[in-house]
Amino acid sequence: MNQQKNMKGNPYFRDQVATVSREGDRVWVYAKEAKGRLTNYRKLVSYALLILFFGLPFVKIGGAPIFLFDFLDRQLIIFGIHLYPQDFHLMFLAMLTIFVLVILVNVSFGRIWCGWLCPQTLLMEFVFRKIEFIVEGDHKKQRILNSKGFSVEKLLRKSVKHALFFSICFIITNTFLAYIIGVDELWQIISDPVSMHLWGFIAALLFTLVMYVVFSQVRELVCTFVCPYGRLQGVLSDSNTIMVSYDYKRGEPRGAGSSGDCFDCKRCIAVCPTGIDIRNGTQLECINCTACIDECNQIMDQAGYPKGLIRYASENMIASGSQFKLTFRIVAYIVVVVILLTTLIGLTVTRSSLETTILRTPGSLYMEQGTDSISNVYNYKVVNKTASEMDVSFKIMAPDGHIRLIGKLLPVPVDGRTEGVFFIDRKRTKIKQSSDKITIGVFSDGKRIETVDITFVGPTKP
Numbered sequence: 001m002n003q004q005k006n007m008k009g010n011p012y013f014r015d016q017v018a019t020v021s022r023e024g025d026r027v028w029v030y031a032k033e034a035k036g037r038l039t040n041y042r043k044l045v046s047y048a049l050l051i052l053f054f055g056l057p058f059v060k061i062g063g064a065p066i067f068l069f070d071f072l073d074r075q076l077i078i079f080g081i082h083l084y085p086q087d088f089h090l091m092f093l094a095m096l097t098i099f100v101l102v103i104l105v106n107v108s109f110g111r112i113w114c115g116w117l118c119p120q121t122l123l124m125e126f127v128f129r130k131i132e133f134i135v136e137g138d139h140k141k142q143r144i145l146n147s148k149g150f151s152v153e154k155l156l157r158k159s160v161k162h163a164l165f166f167s168i169c170f171i172i173t174n175t176f177l178a179y180i181i182g183v184d185e186l187w188q189i190i191s192d193p194v195s196m197h198l199w200g201f202i203a204a205l206l207f208t209l210v211m212y213v214v215f216s217q218v219r220e221l222v223c224t225f226v227c228p229y230g231r232l233q234g235v236l237s238d239s240n241t242i243m244v245s246y247d248y249k250r251g252e253p254r255g256a257g258s259s260g261d262c263f264d265c266k267r268c269i270a271v272c273p274t275g276i277d278i279r280n281g282t283q284l285e286c287i288n289c290t291a292c293i294d295e296c297n298q299i300m301d302q303a304g305y306p307k308g309l310i311r312y313a314s315e316n317m318i319a320s321g322s323q324f325k326l327t328f329r330i331v332a333y334i335v336v337v338v339i340l341l342t343t344l345i346g347l348t349v350t351r352s353s354l355e356t357t358i359l360r361t362p363g364s365l366y367m368e369q370g371t372d373s374i375s376n377v378y379n380y381k382v383v384n385k386t387a388s389e390m391d392v393s394f395k396i397m398a399p400d401g402h403i404r405l406i407g408k409l410l411p412v413p414v415d416g417r418t419e420g421v422f423f424i425d426r427k428r429t430k431i432k433q434s435s436d437k438i439t440i441g442v443f444s445d446g447k448r449i450e451t452v453d454i455t456f457v458g459p460t461k462p
Contacts, residue, residue, distance in 0.1 A: 036294020062387030
């Protein structure tokens with residue numbers, strides 16, 4: 001990009017990431033605590049999302065959790081909607097919609113997800129790094145503490161920090177578990193002796209340990225090396241993509257006393273959680289967190305200069321001074337997302353609350369009932385997709401016949417199923433061919449929920 005014409009400092013920034021030296025050693029990031037308007041907005045968004053994350057397992061609709069991802073029992077509950085393997089088409093369409101939406105966001109606003117909504121960023125910046133600031137002090141004190149040899153103070157501070165890190169990771173693990181098995185089942189497991197769930201407890205500890213290593217050691221390297229979303233930035237972004245950008249036309253040449261507005265104070269580097277210099281242009285490590293925008297705006301304000309030397313802008317907006325405009329590419333993605341969302345909502349709204357399967361019993365032929373009737377035997381299965389028990393009944397809609405249940409048709413329990421067998425009896429004189437289609441209505445509380453087409457087999461006509 002054009003910013004690179006006046007790039008100073010590290011000439012190898014394109015050849016290596018900011019957190020790894022040319023010798024391959026880890027460069028630890030001691031990020032200064034960011035302050036400013038955008039950071040305050042991010043705090044509001046982050047804490048709201050964190051409250052939702054930790055609180056939603058306790059929210060229920062009709063006695064069932066609002067979210068449940070029970071992969072063992074092949075059941076999902078999303079916003080109170082119960083999904084089963086039979087609803088695979090809805091889950092596939094939802095994932096496709098999310099995928100296209102991610103592309104749309106990346107094409108339009110780069111890695112705004114990473115800086116504002118990503119769980120890794122929210123937890124790292126507004127939970128774990130906050131604890132670090134409280135226990136070890138600001139970025140300067142942290143650097144000094146880590147450079148010191150062994151001391152009682154260092155041991156105490158490090159022990160407290162890492163104990164808090166591990167404890168929070170264990171709480172997060174249990175929260176994830178609540179989304180999988182439900183909060184009631186989780187409380188039951190917690191109240192039971194550890195010996196009753198030993199392997200589950202070991203698995204939870206291992207998951208906690210992995211998370212602890214991520215937030216205490218790996219940290220920003222997840223965004224650079226592990227997460228695939230960052231790779232999409234280089235593939236999908238273009239010169240019209242809005243992202244955190246440095247206005248090189250206004251800022252260069254940089255330095256105190258120069259004609260450019262940038263004082264080369266390096267405060268934007270000091271607050272960056274991934275350790276980059278945003279003035280070098282778009283880089284893989286940038287998560288669009290806006291910390292550098294707030295820091296630079298403070299310097300500009302103190303110097304009496306206009307804010308926005310670093311701001312949300314596209315390359316074309318900086319190069320030509322133009323405003324953001326919708327491109328054909330963005331409009332096309334918006335149209336696709338709207339179509340997918342409309343289809344998904346329509347299919348979800350019109351989705352039946354029951355899933356009924358009726359099949360002729362394998363290997364069975366028709367049976368003669370006296371001299372004037374023919375019978376077929378069927379197996380039925382009814383799955384309840386709602387959060388309330390449902391009474392069901394069957395009725396032949398066309399062409400004719402009588403349903404004879406074996407036993408009693410039991411109510412279908414919440415998130416459960418009922419199975420059984422019934423006969424369909426038809427008058428011999430009504431059977432016109434050896435294989436007829438019969439339509440059966442499935443009713444609940446007198447209302448027809450769905451219809452099922454089955455095949456009735458009779459004697460071959462001469």
